[in-house]
Amino acid sequence: MTRDPAGGGGIGHERVAAAARAWLWYPDDAVVVHRDDLVVVRWPDYFAASGPGVLRLGGDTPTPVLLDEALALARRWGAGRVTVWVTLDAPPDLEPLLAERAARLDETLDVFALDLTGPLPALDVPGDLELGWQRDPATTREVLEIGMAAFGEGSIPPEAKLAELGAEADASYRAGRGGSVLARLAGRAVAAGGLAVAEDVARLWGGGVVPAARGRGAYRGVLAERLRYAVEHGCTLALVKGRVETSGPVLRRAGFAAYGQERSYTLPVG
Incomplete structure (x- = not known):
């Protein structure tokens, strides 16, 4: 996770971060483990996803323990790999931990916001x-x-x-x-x-x-x-997570300001 030191376009970081944290989506027919410190989703077959998604990871429990718990869930579901998202509010040791475990960077998103008032x-x-x-x-x-x-x-x-x-x-x-x-x-x-x-x-x-x-x-x-x-x-606020190389430039030209980045990593279950 990275933050934009410029502070975006006048909307407080706190509001954008809170809105981003509250934004979790998965279909009703997904299999989900949803806790305050861990959200893991097994997507329906028609999503053709590469594996379960770890949409949130972080809390009082040590990060390695939470990651191991997510991998154990994926293993129980028969998956060979998981996609782990490093969100705006992710613990600072998550990304280094993923690097240690040979995770592969998959996608980088800018977190954009626009004042609609x-x-x-x-x-x-x-x-x-x-x-x-x-x-x-x-x-x-x-x-x-x-x-x-x-x-x-x-x-x-x-x-x-x-x-x-x-x-x-x-x-x-x-x-x-x-x-x-x-x-x-x-x-x-x-x-x-x-x-x-x-x-x-x-x-x-x-x-x-x-x-x-x-x-x-x-x-x-x-x-x-x-x-x-x-x-x-x-x-009164628009929030979007845009791919750096595609929608990101269009959103900037439209007046959206970046408030940080979120990245996804593919990690073998092992």
Whole structure:
């Protein structure tokens, strides 16, 4: 974990750190061990994840003991490796411990925040971009397909699960809890991004564009629509964890400020 010494864009570090810590997500059908000092998730098969995820690790218990506990859970589940996240509030000895155990750096995310109490950023959304929301099985399939193309992971679940996910997405959208935005160019779905409304915080996640459509404003369009919905539903802060090499530069240009980094490591179970 690293912090931005510049302090970001005027929002207090404490608020951003608290919002980031409160942001934990996993699907209802995941197998989860959730405690204050340890959160380990066994993802459903349709996620096609490389192994269980350690989403939080740190507390009064020594870090090596907690890590060993997470590995024991993964071993019990038959996994060969785990993905360990070093979050903003991770203990300082976690990253060195992972290095000692030959963990491989997998992903680096900037933790960005944007004050939503003022005017929204002008994102110059292309006029030929069509924006909509995930509301049914068909759009659910499109969101998942975009994620597979953009991030190289995931899979399409059975039709019954698509129907269930579509119904949940529609209910969430109508209730003001958020959902996933879809962007189309010439009728083809090319980008998607998720939003979860958590009291006054807009959690932006999963923003991705299929490789063939990158550089054409689709990401900006998906971002603009999510910010519009967030403000409409009472959010005063937008929080997003953006990949350093892809969405990070777009978010900075849109006015988001970085408050630190989070990194994931792949660690063999042994």
